[in-house]
Amino acid sequence: MSMPAVFLALAVATAVVALGLLSLMLVQSVRERRLTRRYQGERAQDGTVRNGAGAAWVAGMAEGGERIDRLLKNPDETRILLAQAGWRDAQSRTVFYACQFGLPVLIGLFVLPLSGVLGLTSGSLNSLLLVAFVVIVSLLAPRYVLRARAKRRRERISAEVPLFINLLVLLFEAGLNMRQALSSLVRDGASTMPELVNELAPILRQIEAGADADQLLFETGKLMAIEELDTVLGILRQVERYGGEIREPLLEALDNLQSKRSMALREQVNVMSGKMTVVLVTCFFPPLLIFIAGPAFMSISETLGGL
Structure with a gap:
C-alpha cells in the first residue's frame, strides 16, 4: 500500500x-x-418548552x-x-x-x-x-x-489613545479627579472615542459599585495588550493610589507615543521606497534602455551587416 x-x-x-x-x-x-x-425541580409547560427549544x-x-x-x-x-x-x-x-x-x-x-x-x-x-x-x-x-x-479593534483603540491622553489632560487641568474624568469621557466621548468608551464604561460602572479602581485598570491594561493604553492606565493607577501631578506624566507619555509612531512611519516609508526601487528597476529601466539604446544598436547592426 x-x-x-x-x-x-x-x-x-x-x-x-x-x-x-x-x-x-x-x-x-x-x-x-x-x-x-x-x-x-423545573417543570416547564409545553408552551414554555416550545418557546425555549x-x-x-x-x-x-x-x-x-x-x-x-x-x-x-x-x-x-x-x-x-x-x-x-x-x-x-x-x-x-x-x-x-x-x-x-x-x-x-x-x-x-x-x-x-x-x-x-x-x-x-x-x-x-x-x-x-x-x-x-x-x-x-x-x-x-x-x-x-x-x-x-x-x-482590528485593538488597532482602533490604539489610534484613539492620543486623543484620550489630551482629553485627560484637559479634564485634570479643569480640576476633576480620575473618576469624574472617566465619567465625563464615557458620557460625552462616544462620538470621538467609541472603542475606548466601550472599554471604559464597564470599568466606571464597577468603580461606582465599589470595586478597586487600581485592580480594574491593571486587568484592563493587561487584557487589551496595547502598550500605549497600558502606559496611560498605569499613570492613572499611580495617581489613584499615591496622588500627585498627572499632567507631566501624561504629556511625557504622549511625546513618547508620537515619537514611536513617527519612527514607525519612517520605517514604513523606507520599506515602501525599497519596494518602489525594485519596481523601478524591473519595470521602468528595461523599456527606458530599449528606447534610448535601441536606435543606436539598430544603426550599428545595419552598418556591420553592410560590411
Whole structure:
C-alpha cells in the first residue's frame, strides 16, 4: 500500500472520529441539561418548552463549542480574544461557541450533497477527503475570524489613545479627579472615542459599585495588550493610589507615543521606497534602455551587416 493511500486513509479516519466525537458531545450536553432541570425541580409547560427549544439547542451547541475549544486551544486565549473583540456579554460568547460547534456540522452535511453534484460518489475516498477538509477548515475558521476582529479593534483603540491622553489632560487641568474624568469621557466621548468608551464604561460602572479602581485598570491594561493604553492606565493607577501631578506624566507619555509612531512611519516609508526601487528597476529601466539604446544598436547592426 503506497504512502499517499495511507495518509488518505488516516485523514478519513480522523474526520469520522471527529464527527463521532461532536455527536457524542451534543448528546451528552442534552442529557446534562435534562438532569440539571430534574435536579432543580423545573417543570416547564409545553408552551414554555416550545418557546425555549431554540434557545436550548443554541445553548447545547455552545457547550459543545466550549468542549471543542478546550480540545483545540487554551480556553483563556478565547476569553482574552472575546474581550479584545468587544464581545464581553454572555449572548456574544454563546453565539461564538455555537458557531464553533455548529459550523463544522452544518458545512459537513451540506458538502456531502455537493460532492454528489460534483460527480463524486457517496462514500468514495475523494468525497470523504472533501468532507474532512471542509470540516477541519470550518473548525478553525471561527477562531481566525475572532483573531482578526480582535486585532482590528485593538488597532482602533490604539489610534484613539492620543486623543484620550489630551482629553485627560484637559479634564485634570479643569480640576476633576480620575473618576469624574472617566465619567465625563464615557458620557460625552462616544462620538470621538467609541472603542475606548466601550472599554471604559464597564470599568466606571464597577468603580461606582465599589470595586478597586487600581485592580480594574491593571486587568484592563493587561487584557487589551496595547502598550500605549497600558502606559496611560498605569499613570492613572499611580495617581489613584499615591496622588500627585498627572499632567507631566501624561504629556511625557504622549511625546513618547508620537515619537514611536513617527519612527514607525519612517520605517514604513523606507520599506515602501525599497519596494518602489525594485519596481523601478524591473519595470521602468528595461523599456527606458530599449528606447534610448535601441536606435543606436539598430544603426550599428545595419552598418556591420553592410560590411
